[in-house]
Amino acid sequence: GQQLNQSPQSMFIQEGEDVSMNCTSSSIFNTWLWYKQDPGEGPVLLIALYKAGELTSNGRLTAQFGITRKDSFLNISASIPSDVGIYFCAGPVLGGYQKVTFGTGTKLQVIP
Amino acid sequence: GAVVSQHPSWVICKSGTSVKIECRSLDFQATTMFWYRQFPKQSLMLMATSNEGSKATYEQGVEKDKFLINHASLTLSTLTVTSAHPEDSSFYICSAYAGVHEQYFGPGTRLTVT
Numbered sequence: 107g108q109q110l111n112q113s114p115q116s117m118f119i120q121e122g123e124d125v126s127m128n129c130t131s132s133s134i135f136n137t138w139l140w141y142k143q144d145p146g147e148g149p150v151l152l153i154a155l156y157k158a159g160e161l162t163s164n165g166r167l168t169a170q171f172g173i174t175r176k177d178s179f180l181n182i183s184a185s186i187p188s189d190v191g192i193y194f195c196a197g198p199v200l201g202g203y204q205k206v207t208f209g210t211g212t213k214l215q216v217i218p
Numbered sequence: 219g220a221v222v223s224q225h226p227s228w229v230i231c232k233s234g235t236s237v238k239i240e241c242r243s244l245d246f247q248a249t250t251m252f253w254y255r256q257f258p259k260q261s262l263m264l265m266a267t268s269n270e271g272s273k274a275t276y277e278q279g280v281e282k283d284k285f286l287i288n289h290a291s292l293t294l295s296t297l298t299v300t301s302a303h304p305e306d307s308s309f310y311i312c313s314a315y316a317g318v319h320e321q322y323f324g325p326g327t328r329l330t331v332t
Contacts (some may be wrong), residue, residue, distance in 0.1 A: 188259050194262070205264060
């Protein structure tokens with residue numbers, strides 16, 4: 107199946123540090139989506155990637171669509187306390203028409 | 219724009235009773251909505267796709283008779299958990315489809331079955 111594995115599973119960082127996380131799959135994806143979920147809330151879309159090799163930024167966040175189409179990366183620069191949350195990658199389900207599948211998630215905690 | 223609400227935000231019910239959760243797209247129309255379930259420290263798992271004016275389609279392993287979905291209008295989908303049991307306790311999240319790979323998520327409903 108189209109499983110999306112994220113690493114690291116969780117991380118503690120100091121405020122101001124940069125963060126990198128990745129998402130890998132055994133299947134090819136044509137779209138990569140990155141979401142953030144705050145505790146007790148639904149996910150919010152951060153960045154969408156549509157082309158292999160694409161690099162897209164949203165403020166301090168930068169995501170890249172891996173050239174193999176089997177991975178994607180999310181970087182957060184100069185982390186702040188409100189970056190705390192769980193970051194999910196997601197991709198469209200093959201033949202699933204509008205459905206997406208979510209990765210395992212990376213829990214980020216920022217130490218002030 | 220693109221706001222999705224859920225009601226209630228949390229609910230506690232007794233085992234054997236039924237619970238209805240509403241999902242509304244407030245400022246756009248959605249012919250398709252999705253229902254997810256999220257257990258603690260886990261990812262979102264798609265339960266079913268709710269289609270306005272037609273039957274919902276369920277993911278493998280999700281009991282359609284237990285999780286009743288009604289998409290009565292272009293802005294409202296409901297999920298009814300029938301004969302709830304403690305193992306149904308979870309965080310239920312809906313989303314509304316608004317365009318190519320654009321899904322807007324509701325804030326979720328925390329269900330606790332005692």
